[in-house]
Amino acid sequence: THEREQLESDLHNQIAGLNDHNGQLQHQNGELEQLRDQLQHERDGWRQLFLSVHDDYS
Incomplete structure (x- = not known):
């Protein structure tokens, strides 16, 4: 039916959008x-600098 085709098309688009968003999030996560x-x-x-200065004065 036409309604079913429309639903499948919508789902397909939503999944594509989610995959795209997921890719962006993975990229941001890497950064x-x-x-x-x-x-x-x-x-x-x-920390190394602090410890070395601290040692000099103790």
């Missing part, structure tokens, strides 16, 4: 993970 690694690296650098 966030890179940022997190970068920040952890910087934080470790600051």
